[in-house]
Amino acid sequence: MIKNYLKIAWRNVRKQLFYSSLNIFGLSLGLASCLLITLYLVEELSYDHFFENSERIYRVDADIKFGGPEMKLAVSSDPMAFTLKKDYPQVEAATRIRENGSYLVRKSEATENLTEALVVFADSTFFDVFSIPMVSGNPAKALTEPNTLVLSERNAEKYFGKENPVGQTLLLDNDKIYRVTGVMQNIPANSHLSSLNMLLSMASREESRSNNWGGHNFNTYIRLSPETDAQQFDKNFDTILDNYVGPYVKGAMGGTTLEDLEKAGNFLKYHLIPLTKIHLHSDRVAELSVNGNIQYVYIFSIVAIFLLLIACINFMNLATARSASRAREVGVRKVLGSKRSALVAQFLTESLLLSYLSLVLALLAAFALMPLFNQLAGKDITLPVQNPGFWLLLLLTGGIVGILAGSYPAFFLSGFQAIKVLKGRLVLEGKGGFLRNSLVVFQFVISVMLIVGTLIIYRQLNFIQAKSLGYSKDQVVLIENAYALGTQTEVFKQEILSQGYAESATMSDYLPTPSSRSDNMIFPEGQPIQDKGMSMQNWRVDEDYAKTLGIQVVEGRFFSKEFPSDSSAIVLNEEAVRMFGFDDPIGKKLVTNTGPQDSSQPAYTVIGVVKDFHFESLHSPIGPLNMILGNSPGKFAFRLNASESGATIKKAEALWKRMAPGQPFEYRFMDQDFDKTYRAEQRIGRIFITFALLSILIACLGLFGLAAFTAEHRTKEIGVRKVLGASVATIVAMLSGDFLKLILIAILIATPISWYIMDQWLQDFAYKITIQWWMFLLAGMLSILISLLTVSYQSIKAALMNPVKSLRSE
Known part of the structure; x- marks a missing residue:
């Protein structure tokens, strides 16, 4: 039975090659786009999860206000880490990182320096908190002595080639000699610590064990015990303020107390942020890397879902557009004894076949476009082809998309009454029309929102580039x-x-x-x-x-x-x-x-x-x-x-x-x-604009399908109108007017939604453009123009048809 379904499905695909090609193209485009966005989102959401006990590692952040604006810091005071370790048994391990900018580095016997862009000092407990495997050296002792350092594998090769660097020395800034005590594996790119390639021992810094509770220079990390609740542990920082910070402030400020500062509107607060949330939920002063933004994860998740839904809607519209040509087939099958369930199975088989064909093309497209996408996103993402779960997920996705896209056409087509079909008295008008029109409105609501979003993002990025900064950066x-x-x-x-x-x-x-x-x-x-x-x-x-x-x-x-x-x-x-x-x-x-x-x-x-x-x-x-x-x-x-x-x-x-x-x-x-400084926004803007254009393209395919459906089932009406003297322009205006109504409805729905979403996005900028009415007008006009261009082919084709051919069967 399944073999027969597949054989008939393949015949129908070949017989209706034009419509099948549109379906496959639309679905493959939607699936490829969705796949690329999903890989991007998985990469963003995976940051720092590979560390052992990552769910129990936290960074201590500080919020400080002293007279000026509030400062949100990714660093805390010098003694914080080991005070927490000493006073609270819930803290299993603690460590600090002190960024020190760039260094000139060379082997002691070399004459040419190389620049190391980011060098940090790290406590000897660094490897207790972060489970980075060591290629050589003892992680427990590697950073215990002054003037020692640990290199990443890439840096070990950079300075020593194939030699074993452990025990050898490097000269930093032409006057500081450090001995290499270990080589660690490269920290994966999906970590906010990925740029750390050279760790100097914290014991090399005189300030490393100071009691300066006023200075905030250290990225401080702790690992809590499994049973400890981080939110409850945050309350212990009040005790830290009372026992340590308060006395320090009083001594350093000539008797001024924390209470005095608080009465003047100032404050100092500490709190924990989970390691796995730093990349997407933290944008503070003294971050160790340029982090992402959880808002963009939400936005692109919605875009990916919309792309897939638009592609499925196209399938429905293109399938129902061919309903008249499949009606007699359904009637004959029913007369010969086919049950509706068998017809549904047949149509779903066709849908699944198209879905899996589209999936194959989508995979090929994703392979081909991956380098361009990585360049666009600033990533190094690859398709996880060696992961069996990836292929299982693709098979499930193909099946779900096929059923989702084919369910409505299957039940719609299998519901035709045999006697009406075979007598030529099938009336399609109104049958499923509300749902089809609603789907097209939904598509263009998304399209209008994406056009508005594209306009606002483009103007905001241009505003940043052109804004007077108060200094001259040119030349x-x-x-x-x-x-x-x-x-x-x-x-x-x-x-x-x-x-x-x-x-x-x-x-x-x-x-x-x-x-x-x-x-x-x-x-x-x-x-x-x-x-x-x-x-x-x-x-x-x-x-x-x-x-x-x-x-x-x-x-x-x-x-x-x-x-x-x-x-x-x-x-x-x-x-x-x-x-x-x-x-x-x-x-x-x-x-x-x-x-x-x-x-x-x-x-x-x-x-x-x-x-x-x-x-x-x-x-x-x-x-x-x-x-x-x-x-x-x-x-x-x-x-x-x-x-x-x-x-x-x-x-x-x-x-x-x-x-x-x-x-x-x-x-x-x-x-x-x-x-x-704004590279992240520029990349996000380019990605958004690219997928917005793809969404609009896919939506136009759906509109083309609806135009084909309308022209097909109104052929005789058009013929009668032409016989009665209607001009080509009149008929084109009549057919296009139906779609224009749908687009206008979409514009009315999309305008307030897109205004709210983009207004929220702009709140992230202290200096931003004003959302103006003409942006929505322009987006609406573009949507109308795109839709009219899309349906004009079918409308003109139907209007130019010889009325004799359409009326001959009457």
Whole structure:
């Protein structure tokens, strides 16, 4: 019986090759898109799950407000980890990671340095918490001694080739010798720790065992016992505040207590976040990687479901469009004794055959498109073809899609009455029409929402690119690792400027792009710290900083070599002036770090105010910032003459190689750093736009199917109208008008839904576009245009048909 069903199904597929091809194309496109999105979502949801006991590992986060805006930190204080381990038996293990930026690294006997972008210090207990297998070395002892390090496999090969690195040494920043004590396996890409390739022993840092409860610099992780409830454990942080933080604050701030700070509207809170939620649920200061966003997981999950539903709806519409041609077949089968269940089985078999054919094409398409998709998404995803569960899931998906897509046509077609069909008196109008029309409305509700979403995402990304940042990022080139020049940094700077290729230059590690950050406590001299104190960014810059970056001074002046007293001067941004409440800030005295009773702390004199500029992502509002004159030789920034940029960079490289032989010359343009800040949004935007276009394409196939159905069962009506004098334009307008009504209904439904969804998405940006009425109008007009273009072929074809042929059978 099944063999007979398959044989007949294959014959029908070949007989109706055009409709079958449309069905297979639509389903394969929907399945391929759904498969790619699903693999992306599985990758996003799998982060850090591979660690042993991952469900019991947590990071300690901090929320701090001190005068300025609230800071949400992915780090906590120095003694937190081992205080928790000491005081609470529920904590089985604890460890800390201290990010330390980039290092110059080479073998001790080598002459050429390589740049290691991210080097961290880690406690000896790192491998107790994170189950990363060691290729060589003892994980329990690898990081116990000062000046030791552990490399990843890729870094071991990078520096030592095929040699065993354990016991050998590396020279860091040309003056620090570290001995390699272990090689660990590469941390998988689906971990927020994946960029860790070099772990230095925490014992190498003097601050590693300090009692500084005020500094927050350490990513702190703990593993709780199986029976411990994390939410209940969070309450223990109140005790930590009372027993440790409170006494520290009182001693450091001249008698100011936590209660005093809280009365002034300040607070310090600690809480745990599960390791497996960090990637999608955390976007804090001092994250160890660029994390994802759970909102995008929800959005793409819905898009994947919609793509599959649209493809199934297409199948239904295309199947019912052929109902008239299958009606006599159904009638004959019923007269010959076929039961309705047998007919349903036959039609479902056809549906399943088309579904599995589409699945095969979808797999081939996914294989072919995977490199392009990975480039689009910034991932390295592969099809898990060696996993038997993957193939089982595909088989189940093919069956579910086939039954879902074929169930309505099967019951619809098998329900025809034999006597009416064979007498030629079958009336299709109204039979299933409401459901078909509803499905088309549903398709175009999705299409309109996706068009609106595409417009808003595109405009928001353009808004970010074009927004005035308060500084000029164009034609500014950044040269990394300026400290590699040693005592010749100023000579290098002046040599570049003397050539006339660069307009100005500055040297600082503090730039309004992803770079070093330094928070500091600051308050007006003689004022109570709990009332007037404020935590803000504190940057060390040179005299040419504002000129090079195009930062505008709105009051007073910037630092100058003509004023030796500027060593005790400070420059604020406008937001800091507003938050201090200064009417006339010039000349005001400010103190940092400790209370006014501590005379060892210098008082800085405000000499200038700069116009607010964005030094954080546009996801965050501009916060308070101060700048002091100081040496911070992390990067050179040169503002180049537009016509001479290539020559200047070549000159700088040649000069660098002469003055710093063996040190890598690495440069990039500042606008590249800016783009990097929003790379995640750009990728998500491109993925969204791509699948929005695919959704619209698949929806158009469904509309094409409904147009074919309508034209087919209204053939005789069209013939009568033409005989009575109706023009081609009149008939095309009549047929298109039916679809236009459906599209207008879809626009009315989609408008408020898409407004709400996109408004929620925009809330993630502190600076964003305003959703305007014309966006919905444009989306509606595009939907109408797309639908009219889709149905015009069938409408014109039906209108041009010879009425003699359609009426001959009457």
